[in-house]
Amino acid sequence: MNYQIGNKLKQLNSMLSEVDNIYQSLLKANNVSESEYIVMFAINELGEGCSQKDISENGYASKKTINSTIKKFEKDGHIELRPAKYPSMQIFLTEKGKKFMEESIIPILRLESNVLDDVPEDEFEALAQCYRKHLSAFRSHVEKFIKGRN
Secondary structure, eight states: OOOOOOHHHHHHHHHHHHHHHHHHHHHHHTTOOHHHHHHHHHHHHHOTTOOHHHHHHTTSSOHHHHHHHHHHHHHHTSEEEEEOSTTOEEEEEOHHHHHHIIIIIHHHHHHHHHHHHTSOHHHHHHHHHHHHHHHHHHHHHHHHHHHHHO
C-alpha cells in the first residue's frame, strides 16, 4: 500500500529536515553532540543549581537523554552534582564546564540570536503564530489518534 503525501507535508518535512541538517553541521563544527547542546542550553536557561528533573520538566529532552548526558558530563569533569532536597541533585558547572559553555555553546546561542534579530518583529510574530497553530493542531490530532488506538 502506498500513501500519497501532500505538498504541505512534503514542504514542512523538507524545511524541518533542512533546519535539523543545519544544526547538525553547526554542532559538528563546534564538536558538540546534540544531547550535550540540549543539556548545556537548559543549564544556561535555568541556571546553575537546576536539577535533571527541572531540565526534563521544561521539555528540553527525555529523562533518559538528560541522565546519560549528565553522567557523561560528570565523568568528563564538566559538571559537579551537589545534594539538594532528596532525591534531587543540583547541577553546577566546573571550571572545565564553564570553559566548554563559553567556547562551544555560547557561540551557537549568539548565532541563533543573531539570526532571529535579522527577522523583522512582525514577520517573526507571524511565523510564531503559524507554528503555534500547527503545534496545537498536531497535538490535538495525535491525542485523538492515540485515544482511538486504545
